[in-house]
Amino acid sequence: xxxxxxxxxxxxxxxxxxxxxxxxxxxxxxxxxxxxxxxxxxxxxxxxxxxxxxxxxxxxxxxxxxxxxxxxxxxxxxxxxxxxxxxxxxxxxxxxxxxxxxxxxxxxxxxxxxxxxxxxxxxxxxxxxxxxxxxxxxxxxxxxxxxxxxxxxxxxxxxxxxxxxxxxxxxxxxxxxxxxxxxxxxxxxxxxxxxxxxxxxxxxxxxxxxxxxxxxxxxxxxxxxxxxxxxxxxxxxxxxxxxxxxxxxxxxxxxxxxxxxxxxxxxx
Numbered sequence: 001x002x003x004x005x006x007x008x009x010x011x012x013x014x015x016x017x018x019x020x021x022x023x024x025x026x027x028x029x030x031x032x033x034x035x036x037x038x039x040x041x042x043x044x045x046x047x048x049x050x051x052x053x054x055x056x057x058x059x060x061x062x063x064x065x066x067x068x069x070x071x072x073x074x075x076x077x078x079x080x081x082x083x084x085x086x087x088x089x090x091x092x093x094x095x096x097x098x099x100x101x102x103x104x105x106x107x108x109x110x111x112x113x114x115x116x117x118x119x120x121x122x123x124x125x126x127x128x129x130x131x132x133x134x135x136x137x138x139x140x141x142x143x144x145x146x147x148x149x150x151x152x153x154x155x156x157x158x159x160x161x162x163x164x165x166x167x168x169x170x171x172x173x174x175x176x177x178x179x180x181x182x183x184x185x186x187x188x189x190x191x192x193x194x195x196x197x198x199x200x201x202x203x204x205x206x207x208x209x210x211x212x213x214x215x216x217x218x219x220x221x222x223x224x225x226x227x228x229x230x231x232x233x234x235x236x237x238x239x240x241x242x243x244x245x246x247x248x249x250x251x252x253x254x255x256x257x258x259x260x261x262x263x264x265x266x267x268x
Contacts, residue, residue, distance in 0.1 A: 058086025063257035134230035157244035172253035
């Protein structure tokens with residue numbers, strides 16, 4: 001999932017597109033529904049809540065195994081994990097119920113909700129603000145590990161590779177490191193965590209204090225990898241296949257469900 005940086009805040013593009021579509025729906029509703037202001041506001045506010053709850057519950061239901069390991073993650077609404085179809089069904093159900101006594105307004109509301117959803121899907125496909133996945137393959141870049149030994153990133157191909165850009169001052173980076181360390185224990189995946197812009201001492205102290213051990217913990221004091229990957233901020237995580245080709249890029253905090261989806265889709 002791509003994102004843009006607004007100052008220190010990373011805004012995922014799907015949410016930015018969703019906000020634009022919600023505002024479009026609000027404006028169209030004011031023009032076409034013919035409802036009093038108070039009732040129109042109740043319909044719209046309820047529709048947004050219904051979509052968020054429905055989309056979240058649908059995603060959790062489809063990724064139940066991942067959320068059983070951390071049930072509270074389902075309540076962290078700022079993390080990725082929403083299923084658009086379930087959200088649309090919930091929004092349509094809310095519109096049908098709350099406007100059941102105004103059939104004309106109800107049908108128009110259903111049509112507007114479907115239209116806004118189609119616009120959102122179009123924006124997701126077109127991605128006018130996205131930069132695409134950069135780079136197309138593992139960068140030809142040599143960095144040092146915590147022992148001062150050179151590691152050639154491009155030479156790590158041979159099985160799937162996860163490259164994570166992080167820093168000790170970045171809270172979402174710190175939250176996702178234990179999940180990456182757990183993934184690093186798998187035999188079919190290589191995990192590379194590349195610290196951005198910090199010296200050896202704070203990085204080594206942090207990893208030791210947290211009991212986190214990675215086979216490939218690298219230092220990138222000049223943030224060369226951020227330039228190579230066109231990363232808008234931290235954390236940024238990329239998945240490469242066994243030939244070193246880029247499969248996925250995610251800007252922002254990882255979730256177990258997202259990581260499981262990446263790895264399960266690459267099996268076989």
